[in-house]
Amino acid sequence: MMAVSYSLCPQSLRVSSGARLCISGGGNIWDTHKKKTRHLVCASTERPVKDFCIESKAQTLLDGVKWDDKGLAVAIAQNVDTGAILMQGFANRDAVLTTISSRKATFYSRSRSMLWTKGETSMNFINIHDIFLDCDRDSIIYLGKPDGPTCHTGSETCYYTPVLDLKEHQQVEGNKLALTTLYSLESTISQRKAELAAEENGKSSWTKRLLKHNDLLCSKIREEAEELCKTLEENEDKSRTASEMADVLYHAMVLLAVKDVKIEDVMQVLRQRFSQSGIEEKRSRISQS
Amino acid sequence: MMAVSYSLCPQSLRVSSGARLCISGGGNIWDTHKKKTRHLVCASTERPVKDFCIESKAQTLLDGVKWDDKGLAVAIAQNVDTGAILMQGFANRDAVLTTISSRKATFYSRSRSMLWTKGETSMNFINIHDIFLDCDRDSIIYLGKPDGPTCHTGSETCYYTPVLDLKEHQQVEGNKLALTTLYSLESTISQRKAELAAEENGKSSWTKRLLKHNDLLCSKIREEAEELCKTLEENEDKSRTASEMADVLYHAMVLLAVKDVKIEDVMQVLRQRFSQSGIEEKRSRISQS
Numbered sequence: 001m002m003a004v005s006y007s008l009c010p011q012s013l014r015v016s017s018g019a020r021l022c023i024s025g026g027g028n029i030w031d032t033h034k035k036k037t038r039h040l041v042c043a044s045t046e047r048p049v050k051d052f053c054i055e056s057k058a059q060t061l062l063d064g065v066k067w068d069d070k071g072l073a074v075a076i077a078q079n080v081d082t083g084a085i086l087m088q089g090f091a092n093r094d095a096v097l098t099t100i101s102s103r104k105a106t107f108y109s110r111s112r113s114m115l116w117t118k119g120e121t122s123m124n125f126i127n128i129h130d131i132f133l134d135c136d137r138d139s140i141i142y143l144g145k146p147d148g149p150t151c152h153t154g155s156e157t158c159y160y161t162p163v164l165d166l167k168e169h170q171q172v173e174g175n176k177l178a179l180t181t182l183y184s185l186e187s188t189i190s191q192r193k194a195e196l197a198a199e200e201n202g203k204s205s206w207t208k209r210l211l212k213h214n215d216l217l218c219s220k221i222r223e224e225a226e227e228l229c230k231t232l233e234e235n236e237d238k239s240r241t242a243s244e245m246a247d248v249l250y251h252a253m254v255l256l257a258v259k260d261v262k263i264e265d266v267m268q269v270l271r272q273r274f275s276q277s278g279i280e281e282k283r284s285r286i287s288q289s
Numbered sequence: 290m291m292a293v294s295y296s297l298c299p300q301s302l303r304v305s306s307g308a309r310l311c312i313s314g315g316g317n318i319w320d321t322h323k324k325k326t327r328h329l330v331c332a333s334t335e336r337p338v339k340d341f342c343i344e345s346k347a348q349t350l351l352d353g354v355k356w357d358d359k360g361l362a363v364a365i366a367q368n369v370d371t372g373a374i375l376m377q378g379f380a381n382r383d384a385v386l387t388t389i390s391s392r393k394a395t396f397y398s399r400s401r402s403m404l405w406t407k408g409e410t411s412m413n414f415i416n417i418h419d420i421f422l423d424c425d426r427d428s429i430i431y432l433g434k435p436d437g438p439t440c441h442t443g444s445e446t447c448y449y450t451p452v453l454d455l456k457e458h459q460q461v462e463g464n465k466l467a468l469t470t471l472y473s474l475e476s477t478i479s480q481r482k483a484e485l486a487a488e489e490n491g492k493s494s495w496t497k498r499l500l501k502h503n504d505l506l507c508s509k510i511r512e513e514a515e516e517l518c519k520t521l522e523e524n525e526d527k528s529r530t531a532s533e534m535a536d537v538l539y540h541a542m543v544l545l546a547v548k549d550v551k552i553e554d555v556m557q558v559l560r561q562r563f564s565q566s567g568i569e570e571k572r573s574r575i576s577q578s
Contacts, residue, residue: 271473
């Protein structure tokens with residue numbers, strides 16, 4: 001049994017024997033055996049030692065934030081898998097600390113003068129994976145996974161009003177989200193698929209032909225994978241590799257559309273694999289067995 | 290010859306015959322023949338009609354922005370290809386209009402009380418592809434392609450200080466950028482490649498084995514592409530498709546690392562293809578010839 005003082009949790013804390021603790025603000029010296037989860041009992045709430053150490057480190061970092069004259073900093077919520085900017089609000093110190101302890105993106109409402117956790121009414125929480133400060137220490141990224149649409153309008157993100165509308169070739173039906181390249185392509189393919197259902201026979205775009213003919217699509221995926229490998233085996237230049245990889249991605253994404261699989265789901269698989277000590281170990285096990 | 294009034298460019302404007310113009314703020318009715326570029330001559334600066342129409346539409350949109358008591362809104366610069374949040378600043382109306390006309394991300398400096406264009410000293414401009422407003426109309430995304438590192442420290446983005454530092458399994462050497470899933474994986478693979486050079490022989494991780502043995506790597510890429518196709522051909526469930534696509538991506542990304550090709554370069558290829566009226570047309574031409 002040991003007692004520590006801690007501004008977030010001033011009660012005395014119990015810790016099971018064997019765990020090493022970081023008590024001071026700066027360090028990250030928690031290295032108790034990974035397989036055994038040790039807990040600090042904070043009043044009636046059980047919280048792992050690791051959380052305690054993270055919050056302790058965060059307190060120190062937050063001391064260095066340049067809060068504005070209202071005690072606020074800009075807080076941007078970003079989808080950890082797709083990179084989509086979900087929403088932007090403001091956070092004070094308590095909002096960031098609440099975000100850290102609850103792992104739900106929490107902001108300070110300037111109009112209501114109170115903390116609010118995104119999702120507290122809609123249940124569409126943004127589940128935090130990491131938090132970053134910028135070089136000036138007055139801007140924060142909440143990197144997280146949303147449970148559902150973030151915008152109160154039901155849109156996936158709050159940014160659906162283009163000012164420039166430059167993509168004249170890309171007629172995205174009822175969806176003008178600020179999409180980055182991969183997701184913009186996904187949206188275009190998805191639109192072609194929707195058009196296909198309503199269409200008479202006639203001259204189809206390449207994407208539509210791929211969407212209709214599984215045999216053509218699969219033969220193209222195999223062919224493009226082959227060509228990507230050849231850029232390595234035959235020592236072709238880097239621009240060929242980038243070009244063939246683009247082909248692999250595009251054709252594979254058409255297959256995802258046929259199967260109704262979102263690229264975000266693929267990213268989630270990748271993230272879960274390499275955060276659970278990695279693809280590498282899994283692959284290594286498979287390859288050894 | 291026709292004259293219009295326009296707040297950005299109050300001089301009379303000349304337009305070559307045949308082009309149709311949108312004069313009023315709201316519409317987007319410019320549809321002069323795509324192959325022939327028509328120009329408005331704005332004082333001594335030649336600017337295409339399309340720019341004029343975009344700016345005209347933007348003026349109307351900016352009328353609806355909820356600028357704060359200092360006339361500012363939050364402006365977030367995001368990499369159009371990777372989704373990385375590059376930096377965050379503030380913009381007033383003039384900053385947004387300058388961004389639109391110059392196609393370089395421009396902000397309002399609160400400390401110097403003046404406009405500044407990112408890159409005006411470093412030459413690392415952020416070249417604008419699109420601009421989005423959020424649902425509350427008080428937050429702006431500048432979606433663009435950076436010429437080089439955005440941060441004044443030389444870092445790719447300004448967000449390199451993790452508050453949580455949750456990724457204990459991922460030891461990213463001297464690089465703690467706020468990376469989303471695909472780029473986080475790319476960073477891990479790149480780190481394995483760097484370690485490989487310095488390493489004695491011994492038990493290697495799967496990624497390192499792939500990095501060392503091109504034949505193994507290529508056979509895995511072909512095998513994973515095959516398995517992805519089979520999820521369609523043999524009607525396997527969606528989770529299998531997501532999992533096999535993750536395998537394709539991971540192994541293909543190891544090949545990119547071997548060839549020193551960034552996934553961002555691949556995204557650029559994709560964007561350029563489908564913004565030049567699309568992959569589809571290119572593919573369609575190839576397939577017909």
